[in-house]
Amino acid sequence: MLSLSLRQTIRPLFLRVSGCLGREGQVTAESCRRGLSSADGWTGQENLAQDDPEMWSLLQQEKERQCRGLELIASENFCSRAALEAQGSCLNNKYSEGYPGQRYYGGAEIVDKIELLCQKRALFAFGLDPSLWGVNVQLYSGSPANFAAYTSVLQPHDRIMGLDLPDGGHSGGTDTHLALVDLRPHGMDGARAERVLELVSITANKNTCPGDKSAMTPGGLRTGTPALTSRQFKEAAFEKVVEFIDEGIQIALDVKKKTGNLSSFKSFLLEDQETVSRIAELRQRVELFARPFPMSGFTDH
Template identity: 30%
Template structure:
């Protein structure tokens, strides 16, 4: 018998059940992660805290729709509102970066920065064409052609020939002259600029000069700095590049996805729009994530507001305050400071690895990531850590607050040195054992507990975007110490 209007068949009741009731295990995991973010300090340079509005768009009913292809050229019906959304998102992307739509276009469908980069390479190059990108140990990204002596690590090195350029180790800045010399030998078809751990700005004009010498495309990957570029706080790569890629979740503060901007009047290709669009779909991925595109559109709308410039300025001020705090304590930073949102801290003079400090900071509620610094030979046991201020700035912290965070980091290093001595070995597992279990006559474990309490008390004073912290309660499975 057919169901009456408004009734729900038993097999569909689950469709109308809230998450907390339908799947309490997943809800509890979300609650625990919310509590962790509220109770700690997020300092990973590739992370940020997105807005309530962006989260709502990203978690919307748009997740239901499949829409392979581009607006007005879909492979499925029922996409009239999806087309309107994607066209709006493109418009906002160009507005956010102050681009003339007669000269620039954008594809907003990439699932991530890595897929955006590979689609861009697919659009610009033929298999085994040559590219140059900043080497990973010098702050570059895996997708810019990284490989080791024993293995080609990523698709960018498997399908294309790559040669890394480097920083000048005397000042740790990009070695533009060395790059130009290498290019005359290697003769690249593409030069990639951009990094994942480089604390200074880029000379795009110099890179354009080298690219033009060889008739090469110039591509900027501004995944880390796009929010600061949109605000006009860093140099503009769009003046010089043929293609610009970015993630949307770092300094741009959107959902996790990617964008590819392409110059319509590139001197080296008159069909970049078609090449990029075809590379995204069908060459590299399937139908777009429409809910994510909605979140991107919302984040880009926010980046077009006057308040965005103030936010970007504060991110940089906070990064510089953090750098100054650490330098004042005689710690070694790569380039001795920063122009952007990140700080690269060299721990090698302390005989301390990035892996150990990352683990210790996890235990006290400070989230950082181990990172290679110039001269490192292993990405698995790197000599430094990377710090970023975008997320803490999104929690309303200013310079004096960041200086307090710097004090916490200083104490974490001193505790890590105590733990390393108490462990009696170089092994990470022994370091973790004394940090989490202690032992008779050992002081490090007690210091870890003390610092954790202070970090939590400090962190919980600040708002958390998208969360009503006044109503936040300790979730099941979280101890009183967490």
């Protein structure tokens, strides 16, 4: 039980925050019913277009970019509508530090059920016996996941060897969905190829190849298939994607012959009228090809 003095102290705070105090400090049924909505018109039920039109416009622009282009970033994919609904649900409201049955805060009984369900499904997905294996499903990005793997095999003060970035990075064992294209034999680099492809609505990323000296102008271009397979791309469609990439790299090669460093290369792409026309024509064909394929998630954002 709270002491009388403590209750007297905190009661006005809660009432004022909830909008239940009148002008003279008295509690009124009408002021409590109106709550915050009487002060500034906000109810918490406004959609994003109403609450923040500028941000809503940017979301729509990004959705448009994804639908009309070819996404080849190997670590990206298109989230399903079901997953987006879960991520944008009331679960965002709950702080759940700790583990099931061992939380630092109350009100976690449903969150516990959700995390236990995720653990059960993870063990099933990897064919593991729950009586022999446990799983942590809270790791949310590459860095902590890597750290968890390291701590499972290392003792305090141990060291483990790794590859330097110019030596090629990780990305082994992923050859079913990822390709690192060495452009150096063609006199091209990943930075220039990446920029031209971006201008024609093809998204890939520059990547180092073994022996590269710079991560900013590496010799490779990394491409991946997950996002486009989620859009129902099959073998024939990917062959067409490769043709588009080849055309883009040819533009890059032609521009490289007429320019010096990377900065002048990028400027030339936007200033030379012949090059601008070639890029626009290729971008139009890429977008015309990409747009009819289905897209996961919501239709408008």
